[in-house]
Amino acid sequence: MENYKFIEGLTSDVMFEAYGKNLEELFKNSALALSSVICDVKNVKKERSFSVDLKGSSTEDLMVNWLQEIIALVDTEEIFFSRFDITEISENNLKAKIYGEPISPEKAGVVVKGVTYYKLKIEKIRNNYKATISLDI
């Protein structure tokens, strides 16, 4: 199974589906999809790490908070991220260690302005999870 794929649905913005066998994989792959829009994720080194500790009122809310946290960290820490290790996760709680390197024009993608609620969905299909997420560019 692929980790994520970009899908049609928004004219000006970007929408993707991320997949995972469990919530841990789903959140990791969603973060990778987001990061692949922001930077050349495959070539970003894991030089610096940050700890993330988040809560959410539901799995969807937790996902928005998670992706939003990454977007904000790119701005405040000026880091591109390429590795996301989820250390603890439940429907309302997430702890992770994320890795990346300082921003540079050579590895830049585009600015993601926000994670929208548009068609936001997390589904459990048989034993797999699928998240549908749209980003404002």
Added chain:
Amino acid sequence: MKEKIQKINDYEWLLPKTAQEKMNVDAKIFANKAILDLIEDSAVGQLTNVACLPGIIEPVIGLPDMHFGYGLPMGAVSAFDSKEGVISAGLCGFDINCGINSIRTNLTFKEVNEKLKELVPALFNAIPCGVGSKGKLRLGYDELDNVMTHGLNWAVENGYGTKRDIEKTEENGCMPGADPSKVSDLAKKRGLPQLGTLGAGNHFLEIQKVSDIFDKEYAKKLGIVDKDQVLIMLHCGSRGLGHQIATDYLKIQERAVKKYNIWLPDRQLACAPVNSEEGQDYYKAMKCAVNYSFTNRLVMTQWIRETFERVFKKSWEDMDMQTVYAICHNVVKLDKIKGREYYVHRKGATRAFPELPVIVAGTMGTASYICKGTELALEKTFGSSCHGSGRAMSRNAALRQFRGEKVNDELRQKGIIGKAGNWKSFAEEAPGCYKDVEQVVDSVHNAGISLKVVRMKPLGVLKG
């Protein structure tokens, strides 16, 4: 949904409130037939969703650059009763006061064209663009509060621009009533390093040449007198600060929707009653982003002037590099229209008050326009017009269809010099991704909501 549209005339189309069960008011689309045919059915459906909100004033407006967005289309205007309506973070969008500054010069096409290969890279070095760039200004928190509260007054006091720039900016470059205490620490932290940065996506800096003057008298008032005159257009917004304010208040207003028992057809249309804490706090925080964004554009305008000084060896005043006008695209304002006050939400839309300039951005390969607002716009569109040509193709589809290097080659063949942080953004922003700006402007001109004044062609383009 489009099958429910009824023709009013060649440029106005009615979507009656019977189109969807819970619509409180009609919606109207301003477009010629060619443009109407390009508008997605789903975008029309989004107008009907907005028409369901409480306190909405008839009609919800779709402009010719409208395209499917999240929650509501880009290129849409919705006005709400100042007592019974709502204020919506969702209807304003993530990039608060994304907008345009138009700057004139007295330089001719020939003078600039000779130096274009030097000028475009020099501007690229002077203006931090793209997600990988770092800003040159580093503010402290107190100073950031001053930017958010005082907007262009802070800029001018700190050596960026002059009082003339203030006079030529919507709201005189400062929406009164901005309250930094309503802005989260995270939003401020994101805003600190980004003042004076262009961003990416559809944000750009463009060198243009006047190609047509339709209204000589009005153009002269703007300081545009010659067909070969060179202008500059700067398009960007409130950066991470505005994005975070929008994100924060979407969550706050989502809770408000439950608290005040508001029925929403789409979660992205989060809102709160105008006089609620959640409504007014957003309004005060949004104004902070508006003022930050005005300042962001003027700071960069000053760096553009300094770059021209280095390249052309003249002072910017001698090159008459004055602001023609600076306008907002994504904003909520308490506008007084025909004696009544409304909270007007413009998303991907420009104010078009009588005799005030309206700036319409084309693509990096096509023309842009300066128009002027009209009385008819006050009557029909809450004093609003289009903001650009409007996307017709998704970013995903654009990446499949275009290659950035090839787009750049095609621009070069047209005499346009382009420079971008990375080629991907050239592909995503290829002229072929957008509607035909000529048809869009034809629509607003013939609908009478803003009239053509000047047409400009691109010479040099910088993308984030």
